[in-house]
Amino acid sequence: MTHSSGKELWLAAFACFFAAAAYAGIVFLTRQTPAASGFYGHALGILGFVLMLITETLYSLRKRIRTAQWGRMADWLQFHIFTGIVGPFLVLLHSSWKFNGLAGATTLLTAIIVLSGFVGRYIYTLVPRTADGLEEQSFTGQMQVAALANARRLLALWHTIHIPIGAALFTAAAAHIWGALYYATLLR
Numbered sequence: 190m191t192h193s194s195g196k197e198l199w200l201a202a203f204a205c206f207f208a209a210a211a212y213a214g215i216v217f218l219t220r221q222t223p224a225a226s227g228f229y230g231h232a233l234g235i236l237g238f239v240l241m242l243i244t245e246t247l248y249s250l251r252k253r254i255r256t257a258q259w260g261r262m263a264d265w266l267q268f269h270i271f272t273g274i275v276g277p278f279l280v281l282l283h284s285s286w287k288f289n290g291l292a293g294a295t296t297l298l299t300a301i302i303v304l305s306g307f308v309g310r311y312i313y314t315l316v317p318r319t320a321d322g323l324e325e326q327s328f329t330g331q332m333q334v335a336a337l338a339n340a341r342r343l344l345a346l347w348h349t350i351h352i353p354i355g356a357a358l359f360t361a362a363a364a365h366i367w368g369a370l371y372y373a374t375l376l377r
């Protein structure tokens with residue numbers, strides 16, 4: 190049975206700390222909060238969004254494509270969690286701390302999916318797995334059968350929430366990016 194070491198959480202915290210320090214440096218040097226449509230703001234928004242896109246797609250692809258053997262599932266999930274924290278954090282720095290309208294709603298959806306991710310991570314660890322993410326069969330002793338069935342049901346229910354939020358999030362983000370670029374950047 191593989192244990193989640195939590196290594197990805199420490200790495201994500203470290204990366205967020207590093208980004209926050211760089212952000213503080215920019216605020217200090219320019220004596221203002223980077224505007225979302227400015228150079229730093231754009232860079233943060235784009236980098237964060239790309240990390241979020243990676244989060245949304247790569248793990249699912251590796252999981253769904255049966256013939257795909259690249260990398261262990263456990264490592265892909267750790268990478269999913271790392272980019273799923275760092276991406277949203279960069280996007281938060283991009284916001285310039287204003288949360289109006291569609292962009293604000295997109296940020297809220299982002300926060301919800303990250304928080305729900307932590308819940309999913311916890312439920313996921315209740316189901317024992319091999320390094321490749323398959324459920325460990327040998328584990329199921331008489332006592333644990335019911336608990337395992339419950340954890341599986343909970344994880345299935347969690348999927349039905351986490352996945353639609355992701356879809357809504359990327360729809361809103363696409364509209365925000367198109368609108369923001371059109372009105373705030375191209376028409377300027």
Ligand code: HEM
Binds near residue numbers: 235283296299365374
């Ligand atoms: C999920 C990803 C993203 C989220 C959650 C997000 C969120 C936000 C938020 C909260 C604001 C401030 C809105 C306000 O002034 O009240 C903003 C502004 C802006 N964002 Fe994003 N953003 C994302 C991705 C991007 C990307 C990838 C780009 C560019 C390619 C971008 C371009 C802009 C621009 C240009 C503005 C300034 C709009 C203005 O000044 O009116 N955003 N965004």
Ligand code: HEM
Binds near residue numbers: 276
């Ligand atoms: C931008 C943020 C995130 C997005 C867009 C996102 C998206 C997704 C998607 C689409 C799936 C479904 C994968 C599949 O079954 O095909 C998934 C699964 C999962 N995510 Fe996230 N996620 C994000 C952040 C997080 C975070 C921060 C965590 C943990 C702290 C997390 C933990 C999980 C877990 C445990 C699963 C279930 C893995 C499985 O059942 O195989 N996610 N996520």
